Amino acid sequence: MANTLTHLAIIMDGNGRWATNQGKKRVEGHKRGAKVVDEITQWCVKEEISTLTLYAFSTENWKRPKYEVEFLMKMLKDYLESELEKYQRHNIRFFAIGDMSAFSTPLKERILYTQEATRHNTGLNQVLALNYGARNELSRAVMQIAKELEGKKAQEIEEMISSHLDTSRFGDVDLLIRTGGESRVSNFLLWQISYAELAFTPTLWPDFTPKELEDMIKEYKNRNRRFGGV
Numbered sequence: 001m002a003n004t005l006t007h008l009a010i011i012m013d014g015n016g017r018w019a020t021n022q023g024k025k026r027v028e029g030h031k032r033g034a035k036v037v038d039e040i041t042q043w044c045v046k047e048e049i050s051t052l053t054l055y056a057f058s059t060e061n062w063k064r065p066k067y068e069v070e071f072l073m074k075m076l077k078d079y080l081e082s083e084l085e086k087y088q089r090h091n092i093r094f095f096a097i098g099d100m101s102a103f104s105t106p107l108k109e110r111i112l113y114t115q116e117a118t119r120h121n122t123g124l125n126q127v128l129a130l131n132y133g134a135r136n137e138l139s140r141a142v143m144q145i146a147k148e149l150e151g152k153k154a155q156e157i158e159e160m161i162s163s164h165l166d167t168s169r170f171g172d173v174d175l176l177i178r179t180g181g182e183s184r185v186s187n188f189l190l191w192q193i194s195y196a197e198l199a200f201t202p203t204l205w206p207d208f209t210p211k212e213l214e215d216m217i218k219e220y221k222n223r224n225r226r227f228g229g230v
Contacts, residue, residue: 010052011177014203037079045091093125098166175197175220
């Protein structure tokens with residue numbers, strides 16, 4: 001029996017290298033990458049996948065050149081503004097996870113507005129991980145539940161941590177894909193991918209296509225997922 005796929009997560013890697021390989025500025029790779037986000041999201045809508053979580057900006061990405069970070073912040077705001085009509089048309093509910101406190105007020109307001117405007121949609125959950133790092137997420141969750149831990153059993157604590165994570169409403173990841181040729185998870189959803197299937201591709205994110213995604217999902221569905229059993 002084929003594995004079901006409820007929660008798909010993708011580390012979108014390779015925008016900068018794609019641009020450099022073509023003799024372009026790194027920001028051109030991010031522009032093309034945003035178009036691929038739209039293409040992959042639409043494919044997931046068509047395939048009735050419940051949740052698509054995309055690693056868009058990590059807590060470590062602030063180390064990039066200032067002009068690139070500023071470009072990414074503006075592009076994110078513009079993306080959310082331009083995509084709202086598509087979210088509504090395709091019944092997509094938008095979520096952001098991560099630490100939003102570092103963002104500008106206009107960007108935070110746009111994120112909150114988009115979440116509120118789509119909260120009644122019942123189709124695909126598109127989740128953008130923004131200023132996200134798994135260690136940061138776990139630290140924030142532990143701080144929230146520290147006062148509730150006394151007298152709790154290990155299993156109860158595990159359930160409490162899960163319920164306080166940014167992704168608590170979406171459940172664990174079934175399949176994690178990373179583009180760009182690297183074979184690491186880069187501080188992304190460390191708790192949620194404990195039993196996820198992993199897939200890596202050398203394809204840089206701007207060249208990633210729905211067809212390649214479809215092929216990777218077909219391969220995933222035929223894997224033997226034992227979850228620690230026999």
